[in-house]
Amino acid sequence: MKTAQNADVRLREPILPTGRGVLSDGVLRALRACPGREGPLPSDGAVDETDPYSEDLHLALYLCYELHYRGFHDVDPAWEWNPALLGLRAGLERRFLEALRADTETRSRSADEAFAGILVEPLDGTGLSHFLRDEGELWHLREYAAQRSLYHLKEADPHAWVIPRLRGRAKAGMAAVEFDEYGAGSAGRMHSRLFADLMTDLGLDTAYGRYVDMATEGMLASVNLMSMFGLHRALRGALVGHFAAVEVTSSPASQRLAEAMRREGAGAAAVHFYAEHVEADAVHEQVVRREVVGGLLEEEPWLEADVVFGIESTDLLDARLGEKTLSAWRQGCSSLRTPL
Numbered sequence: 001m002k003t004a005q006n007a008d009v010r011l012r013e014p015i016l017p018t019g020r021g022v023l024s025d026g027v028l029r030a031l032r033a034c035p036g037r038e039g040p041l042p043s044d045g046a047v048d049e050t051d052p053y054s055e056d057l058h059l060a061l062y063l064c065y066e067l068h069y070r071g072f073h074d075v076d077p078a079w080e081w082n083p084a085l086l087g088l089r090a091g092l093e094r095r096f097l098e099a100l101r102a103d104t105e106t107r108s109r110s111a112d113e114a115f116a117g118i119l120v121e122p123l124d125g126t127g128l129s130h131f132l133r134d135e136g137e138l139w140h141l142r143e144y145a146a147q148r149s150l151y152h153l154k155e156a157d158p159h160a161w162v163i164p165r166l167r168g169r170a171k172a173g174m175a176a177v178e179f180d181e182y183g184a185g186s187a188g189r190m191h192s193r194l195f196a197d198l199m200t201d202l203g204l205d206t207a208y209g210r211y212v213d214m215a216t217e218g219m220l221a222s223v224n225l226m227s228m229f230g231l232h233r234a235l236r237g238a239l240v241g242h243f244a245a246v247e248v249t250s251s252p253a254s255q256r257l258a259e260a261m262r263r264e265g266a267g268a269a270a271v272h273f274y275a276e277h278v279e280a281d282a283v284h285e286q287v288v289r290r291e292v293v294g295g296l297l298e299e300e301p302w303l304e305a306d307v308v309f310g311i312e313s314t315d316l317l318d319a320r321l322g323e324k325t326l327s328a329w330r331q332g333c334s335s336l337r338t339p340l
Contacts, residue, residue: 013073014066014209021056022046027063027088031075035082047091052099053320055217055337057092062212062220064089065227069154070208093228096221104312111293111304114241114311118248128322131329133256138264142202143335144325145195145270146211147219151226152195153208156181158230159243165236166292167299173291174240177247177284194273201267204340214336218321225317229310237303240296241310247288249318250281 016032019025023042030038042060050057066072067080079085108114125134132140156178163174183189196206205211212220229239258274261267297304328335 012208013071013075014207014212015073016063016075017059017209017212019056020059021050021054023050023056023060023092024063027060027085030085031063031072031079035076035078038084041084041088044091047088047095050095052095053217053221055220057095058217058220058224059212061089061092061096061224061228064092065224065231066209068227068231069157096224096228100225100313100316101309103316104309107312108308111241111297111307111311114308115244115248115289118245118311118315121252126326127253128325129253129256129260131326132260133263136260136264138202138266139340140329141260141264141266141270142204142340145199145202146204146336146340147215147325149195149199149204149206149211150209150215150219150223153192153206154223155191155195158226159239161230162236162239162243165233166240166296169291169295170240170293170299171295173287173295174243177243177287177292180280180284191273191276194269194276197269198261198266198273201270211336214338214340216321216324216335216337218317218324222314222317222321225313235306235310237296237300237306238310238313240292240303241307241312242314243310244288244293244307245311245314247281247284251278251285254278254281 016028019028023046026042026046030041033039047057063072064085067075067077067085071077071080108117128144132144136144159174159181160178163171163178166174179185181191183191183193187193199206226239226242229235229242254274254277258271258278261270261274293307297307325335334340
């Protein structure tokens with residue numbers, strides 16, 4: 001019986017995706033072998049020669065990070081703490097972080113200034129949620145949900161890593177918001193469960209990791225950002241900034257997405273997911289800004305630059321992903337690597 005139960009659990013783990021270049025192919029080759037028998041991993045030179053925002057680098061990094069979540073079917077769990085793979089991961093993270101710091105260094109100088117940049121929405125309304133509300137068709141909504149499943153099916157998990165690294169008001173505020181994300185103690189109300197219900201309404205597969213092969217480099221980078229911030233204590237300020245940026249911008253965007261789902265007849269669960277976030281995230285925004293960010297900077301004011309970095313990096317990657325997605329849609333093309 002024990003063997004059968006273990007086999008059932010293994011079958012629920014995601015399968016390995018297809019490689020996209022030297023880096024991701026190298027990681028996949030290693031994960032298919034036993035730790036210690038994998039042969040050489042990609043070199044530091046190969047990492048340095050790769051575009052820090054490329055799909056190859058970000059799939060490789062995603063593979064490394066997923067070992068800390070659910071792992072992969074038929075991949076030895078020992079890979080999670082394999083020294084050689086962790087060394088490669090450190091190189092991938094360094095390349096990504098250097099690019100993010102370079103591309104955000106001329107932005108905000110304080111947390112207040114960074115928040116000011118995302119609290120007021122542009123009047124022209126050209127973002128993804130505006131497009132989906134005003135022009136989006138059902139196939140756009142399905143593509144959007146398929147990509148976002150990489151984030152929403154693990155929505156609260158990377159942020160939970162920061163809780164033991166906080167103190168006082170910041171810890172209490174973070175735990176309160178996370179409690180809501182996990183359904184306030186009810187499995188059926190967990191936000192990841194609500195998103196799976198949305199996917200069902202849209203005729204999508206709810207299996208964790210199902211759409212990794214279709215996801216673009218922009219979506220992989222956005223998911224990797226929160227995993228990277230969450231896994232490193234040194235980046236706890238950046239994780240708080242990232243979390244704050246998500247909560248601050250969520251409510252108005254969710255209102256537009258609920259309208260889009262309603263207009264296209266996507267289904268009650270699809271509408272409910274975003275309608276739930278309109279109210280919940282309006283409250284979360286206040287808690288995160290006053291208690292989590294305010295409490296953190298009261299305890300550790302020297303982390304303000306990291307909080308700003310987290311906010312600005314999130315905004316940067318969201319903008320890059322939005323621009324590429326909208327460019328494809330406006331040409332009548334799929335925004336995914338392969339259409340649904």
